[in-house]
Amino acid sequence: MTNKNQVAIIQKDITDDVNKSLTRLQDDGLQLPVNYNASNALKSAFFKLREIKDKNGKPALEVCTRESVANSLLDMVVQGLSPAKTQCYFIVYGNQLQLNRSYFGTQAVLKRLMNVKDIWANVIFDGDVFDYEIDGGREKLLKHETKFQNRDNDILGAYAVVKTSDDEEILTVMTKKEIHAAWGQSKSKGQAVHNKFPQEMAKRTVINRAAKAFINTSDDSDLLVDAINRSTENEYENERKDVTPVEDAQQQIEQHANSEEIDFADDQKEESEQEIIDAPKEKTEHSKQAETQSQVQQESQQQTINDMPSW
Structure with a gap:
């Protein structure tokens, strides 16, 4: 898979398979965003994939199984995400490719x-005035006052707000200790990205916490919800430490296979039939923040992967 012709053939084959699976899912009721172009998103994804390498410096398209590449791309289009908009990115985990969402995604x-x-998220800095209450069993934001100079102070926590169609605002609050505990479950060894971009990563963490609870109680398509949950949990470690990454990946495949499977012609299969792994992150107004998010993603791709997710 090292020359351009081979890469082009692989890209066409996988794109065809993803499009076929996407058509089946749409027949089953999946609806993509009105302005979403799956073909353009796939082209953008392959452009990014050519730049991604594993921890040993080998190209992702060379070391990752075709099935894992196709399934990651399928999860991307099911969620209506685009790498060109910094909404998602890919990481290599052993011989598996996994999709992660950005904060924007x-x-x-x-x-x-x-x-x-x-939906939005904010960081609470030392010196801020922050207050909330429990109203009817739910957390409710009362006040958050901050000053520009506080942004250089220590982070005390973060919160996310989901505004529903009937204008109800659902609050999720995390303390600094809770955020660090979540970071401790990250696959990124040493948490270099978290330490370098603590504000962005804190917002990303709390917004994922809010999303997880909200998504699983929604009435939306299970096809969409399954894809969202897989991408959320792709970046967190499995609590089990007694299995190797390869053994754990195989267990995930065998025990938690998704019902939708990418089909390959017999002469294209590199492995025996392998199902999609059922592993159980708004662009701001300032381009500087978008550039920061892009840097976060690029560094995330280079981190050493430890275990499979369960958070």
Whole structure:
């Protein structure tokens, strides 16, 4: 898979298979965003994939199984995400390719849900005035006052707000300790990205916490929900430490296979039939923040992977 002709053939074959599977899912009721172009998203994804390497410096398209590449791309288009908009990125885990969402991507996905009007997250800095209460069993934001100079202070926590179609605002709050505990479950060894971009990663963490609870109680298509959950949990470690990555990946495949499977012609299969792994993140107004998110993603791709996810 090292020359351009081989890569082009692989790209065409996988794209064809993803499009066939996507058509079946749409026949089953999956609806893509009105302005979403799956073909353009796939082209953008393959452009990114040619730049991605594993921890040993080998190209992703060389070391990853064709099935894992196709399944990651399928999850991408099911969620209506685009790498060109920094909404998602890919990481190599052993011989498996996995899809992760960015902060922008999670916001975009949540806005696709039927009863979500908007979602946002903010960081609470030392010196801020932050207050909330429990109203009817739910957390409710009362006040958050901050100053520009506080952004250089220590982070005390973060919160996310999901605004529903009936204008209800659902609050999720995480303390610094809770955020660090979530980072401790990340596959990124040493948490270099978290330490370098703590504000962005804190917002990403709390927005994922809010999304997880909200998505699993929504009435939207299970096809969409399954894809969202897989991408969310792809970046977190499995609590089991007594199995190797290869053994754990195989267990995930055998025990948690998804019902939708990418079909390959017999002469294209590199492995025996392998099903999709059922492994159980709004672009801001400033281009500088988008550039920061892109840097976060690029560094995330280079981190050493430890275990499979379960968070």
